[in-house]
Amino acid sequence: MDRDLLRQCLTYHGESLFSTLKCEQTENPDFQAVVADLCKAPNGEEQSSPLVEQFIARKADILFSPSWKTATPKEEEEPRQEEAAEAYAVMPPLELFMEVPFEERRTMLYRDLERGDIVVGRINNVREYGFFLTLICMAGGLNRDIEDLELSALCHIKEIPSAGSHDDPLSYYQIGDFIRGDKNLHSVDLNANFGKWWTDQLFAKEDFASVIRKKQSVSWALKCVKAGVGHFKQGRHVEAMNEYNKALDIDTNNVEALVARGALYANKGVILKAISDFELALETCPDHRNAKKYLCQTLVERGKQLEEQEKLVTAEGVYRRALSLDDANPEAQEALRKITETIQNSIRLREEALAKEGEEKAKSSQSSAEKLRKLLKEEKRMKRKRKRSTSSSSSSSSRKSSTSSSSSRRRAKKKKKKKRKSARGGKRRSGRRRSDEGKRGRKRKEDEEDEEAEWYPAPPDTSATFLDQKTWEAFGAAADEEEGEEDGRPRSSERGMGDQRRTAEPQRSSLDERKRRVSCSSSDSAYSRKLGPGKDFSGRNFSLRGGEDQTPSKEDLPANLLDIFQQIAKFQKEKGIEPKKSTNSI
Amino acid sequence: MEPGPSSRSSAARDLVPAAGRSSGPAREADISRDMKTHFRVCRFIMEAGVKLGMRSVPVATACVLYHNFFKRVSLSVYEPYLVAMSCLYLAGKVEEQHIRTRDIINVSHRYFNSGSPPLECDKEFWDLRDSVVQCELLILRQLNFQVSFEHPHKYLLHYVMSVKSLVNRHAWSRCPVAETSWALLRDCYHGSMCIRHMPQHIAIATLYLALNSYGVELPVGEKRWWQVLCEGVTKVDIDAVISDLLQLYDMEAKCI
Numbered sequence: 108m109d110r111d112l113l114r115q116c117l118t119y120h121g122e123s124l125f126s127t128l129k130c131e132q133t134e135n136p137d138f139q140a141v142v143a144d145l146c147k148a149p150n151g152e153e154q155s156s157p158l159v160e161q162f163i164a165r166k167a168d169i170l171f172s173p174s175w176k177t178a179t180p181k182e183e184e185e186p187r188q189e190e191a192a193e194a195y196a197v198m199p200p201l202e203l204f205m206e207v208p209f210e211e212r213r214t215m216l217y218r219d220l221e222r223g224d225i226v227v228g229r230i231n232n233v234r235e236y237g238f239f240l241t242l243i244c245m246a247g248g249l250n251r252d253i254e255d256l257e258l259s260a261l262c263h264i265k266e267i268p269s270a271g272s273h274d275d276p277l278s279y280y281q282i283g284d285f286i287r288g289d290k291n292l293h294s295v296d297l298n299a300n301f302g303k304w305w306t307d308q309l310f311a312k313e314d315f316a317s318v319i320r321k322k323q324s325v326s327w328a329l330k331c332v333k334a335g336v337g338h339f340k341q342g343r344h345v346e347a348m349n350e351y352n353k354a355l356d357i358d359t360n361n362v363e364a365l366v367a368r369g370a371l372y373a374n375k376g377v378i379l380k381a382i383s384d385f386e387l388a389l390e391t392c393p394d395h396r397n398a399k400k401y402l403c404q405t406l407v408e409r410g411k412q413l414e415e416q417e418k419l420v421t422a423e424g425v426y427r428r429a430l431s432l433d434d435a436n437p438e439a440q441e442a443l444r445k446i447t448e449t450i451q452n453s454i455r456l457r458e459e460a461l462a463k464e465g466e467e468k469a470k471s472s473q474s475s476a477e478k479l480r481k482l483l484k485e486e487k488r489m490k491r492k493r494k495r496s497t498s499s500s501s502s503s504s505s506r507k508s509s510t511s512s513s514s515s516r517r518r519a520k521k522k523k524k525k526k527r528k529s530a531r532g533g534k535r536r537s538g539r540r541r542s543d544e545g546k547r548g549r550k551r552k553e554d555e556e557d558e559e560a561e562w563y564p565a566p567p568d569t570s571a572t573f574l575d576q577k578t579w580e581a582f583g584a585a586a587d588e589e590e591g592e593e594d595g596r597p598r599s600s601e602r603g604m605g606d607q608r609r610t611a612e613p614q615r616s617s618l619d620e621r622k623r624r625v626s627c628s629s630s631d632s633a634y635s636r637k638l639g640p641g642k643d644f645s646g647r648n649f650s651l652r653g654g655e656d657q658t659p660s661k662e663d664l665p666a667n668l669l670d671i672f673q674q675i676a677k678f679q680k681e682k683g684i685e686p687k688k689s690t691n692s693i
Numbered sequence: 694m695e696p697g698p699s700s701r702s703s704a705a706r707d708l709v710p711a712a713g714r715s716s717g718p719a720r721e722a723d724i725s726r727d728m729k730t731h732f733r734v735c736r737f738i739m740e741a742g743v744k745l746g747m748r749s750v751p752v753a754t755a756c757v758l759y760h761n762f763f764k765r766v767s768l769s770v771y772e773p774y775l776v777a778m779s780c781l782y783l784a785g786k787v788e789e790q791h792i793r794t795r796d797i798i799n800v801s802h803r804y805f806n807s808g809s810p811p812l813e814c815d816k817e818f819w820d821l822r823d824s825v826v827q828c829e830l831l832i833l834r835q836l837n838f839q840v841s842f843e844h845p846h847k848y849l850l851h852y853v854m855s856v857k858s859l860v861n862r863h864a865w866s867r868c869p870v871a872e873t874s875w876a877l878l879r880d881c882y883h884g885s886m887c888i889r890h891m892p893q894h895i896a897i898a899t900l901y902l903a904l905n906s907y908g909v910e911l912p913v914g915e916k917r918w919w920q921v922l923c924e925g926v927t928k929v930d931i932d933a934v935i936s937d938l939l940q941l942y943d944m945e946a947k948c949i
Contacts, residue, residue, distance in 0.1 A: 115909075120905075162938075166942070201918060212912070215912060221862070314803055315745075315746075320796055322810070323799060
């Protein structure tokens with residue numbers, strides 16, 4: 108029994124309690140040990156009711172037992188107090204409501220104020236050794252109302268933190284300033300956590316709900332697994348799988364269920380799932396004999412699969428793992444030996460091949476720039492060929508030749524694409540490249556449309572496709588809506604068609620053209636907005652816009668002429684762009 | 694032990710209405726026997742609440758549901774432990790700390806058959822589960838679906854925080870006033886006193902008792918601290934609560 112508590116209690120209640128206590132607690136050995144000190148029984152300060160005394164007397168062994176101490180709060184940081192303040196309303200201190208007299212409050216404050224409490228005061232006097240404050244309120248630690256207590260405090264010059272580069276820190280402060288001071292370094296705070304009931308520790312752990320549940324889950328799951336194994340042995344694989352899954356629902360990561368399911372997967376040939384099941388089972392229970400055995404066999408199977416797929420190194424790793432699980436497995440050993448041989452062979456062959464390649468590479472040391480130039484020349488040649496063919500024949504033959512040229516171009520394009528992608532990186536786009544990309548953009552459209560009956564030429568402002576097809580569509584999607592507002596042209600119907608375009612292949616020729624125009628112009632405008640600072644782009648836009656204005660009239664022209672016109676326009680633009688761009692490129 | 698577990702499996706039997714009772718000394722004996730039964734069942738509720746990891750307030754709700762149910766209903770008609778289990782289940786739902794029936798059944802089964810292995814997923818288990826769920830509906834109907842209550846816990850928390858500021862912090866840390874008052878509050882739920890008094894009065898009374906037990910001195914002003922904290926509470930009210938609580942402790946001594 109806690110002596111201090113007992114003494115405090117007796118002091119409070121007095122003689123009557125002492126006698127009651129003696130009556131009730133005579134059997135209690137702790138009490139007898141303590142009672143010797145407590146012979147002196149001062150007067151009771153308050154008229155305490157007999158009921159309370161009876162309670163205390165009866166329950167003294169619990170009330171004063173030292174086990175409460177374990178539940179007493181620890182010292183904690185300031186933040187806890189703030190958290191607690193948010194959970195319930197902060198009220199003015201109680202003594203205010205109680206209207207405790209002045210003197211008593213003062214004495215209480217002097218008794219209770221301690222190092223670390225934060226007070227707020229107003230400066231009323233500045234002297235050379237410090238300044239005087241009248242304390243207004245508490246800001247932390249103790250919760251009292253002190254304003255009318257007329258307390259004043261001295262803040263010594265030693266304790267004033269230096270404010271800036273003033274030689275005299277006092278000059279920083281004026282009469283009337285509010286100061287918040289912490290008396291000393293550490294603050295004491297008690298937490299307000301009442302949740303723990305001391306009898307929590309008195310119940311056996313096995314009686315708790317979660318523990319029982321876990322045991323129960325394991326037992327229920329095992330029942331399901333047994334049923335599943337029964338199904339499996341009689342060949343009913345589907346029911347077996349259902350049972351295993353049920354078992355795993357009841358108890359996730361149940362070892363037996365995982366092993367059984369893994370075996371079922373391995374039998375069916377789903378090697379990867381089997382392996383993952385076995386691995387999971389071994390994580391929980393690393394010494395499971397069956398799991399190890401089955402895993403070893405399954406890994407050998409997997410290794411064989413990998414070997415067939417020519418992934419020799421991975422297969423080797425797999426065989427090694429299988430062997431580490433079960434040293435005695437003859438299959439695994441055999442497989443490992445064979446594969447190490449194969450790997451060494453293949454390494455040797457590869458080295459020889461590399462040596463040869465190395466020699467070849469030395470011969471052809473062209474710079475990338477040269478290669479690009481070559482490819483561009485080739486492209487121009489192809490284009491010229493195509494122009495000639497289209498001018499002489501009808502649209503269908505033009506299509507044929509275009510397809511042939513396009514197919515040949517396609518092959519060349521593949522090589523170019525890779526180079527272009529790397530070159531495009533962070534550099535500014537030069538006109539040449541842009542035109543290439545434009546061609547590529549157009550190329551892709553051509554590829555798209557190749558399936559259809561007719562080939563539709565790209566509109567004259569295709570050189571605006573500085574962007575490739577992907578960004579085009581993105582801009583088309585975003586800018587389609589803005590486009591209508593911006594230009595104010597009657598394009599609502601076309602915008603609608605533009606929508607369709609995003610989702611499905613274009614249906615008709617005229618529709619197609621208009622759509623492309625829409626998307627081009629929208630991508631134009633979007634692109635120009637996005638690259639605001641580029642004046643050249645805006646300049647080009649105007650020219651393109653000019654081109655656009657003309658397009659409505661072109662619808663009447665026959666396909667051939669349209670075609671030619673656009674090719675020429677394009678070629679001219681390229682020529683026009685190149686000298687500009689050469690000045691612009693860095 | 695009580696004849697509880699054997700009759701738990703069939704709820705149908707519980708719905709048979711009781712015959713009339715004789716009056717006089719037999720009746721008084723009945724009443725005290727009933728109170729003892731209620732005490733034991735509430736102890737079961739508390740213990741199960743701890744094992745299920747329920748917070749204080751849901752456990753309190755379960756007890757209040759139980760007491761309210763048996764206010765108008767006779768013990769001979771309904772199996773009290775089954776009602777207790779359903780009260781736990783319902784209280785979990787009301788106070789947003791949902792407890793699975795499986796856990797309640799596991800804990801209760803183990804309470805009555807200590808050391809037994811967990812129940813298998815068989816007929817007995819499903820019967821028990823059905824009983825709990827049906828009884829829950831029965832409780833709801835008996836209580837006219839009024840299942841949300843105001844508890845003293847939040848009041849007690851607030852009062853303790855207010856009083857703490859009046860006391861020297863060292864004196865406070867020496868006396869476990871907060872823990873004691875909280876424990877006293879939980880003990881209140883073993884008897885029907887928890888539904889006979891206002892929650893604020895119960896909170897004030899437990900705090901008063903705790904402070905007095907340790908002889909903590911509080912300043913005295915124009916008003917007493919408990920008058921300030923709770924409007925309209927009188928010493929008489931406080932004494933009534935404390936006497937009820939002490940009667941409860943008396944009964945505890947007789948029950949054990």
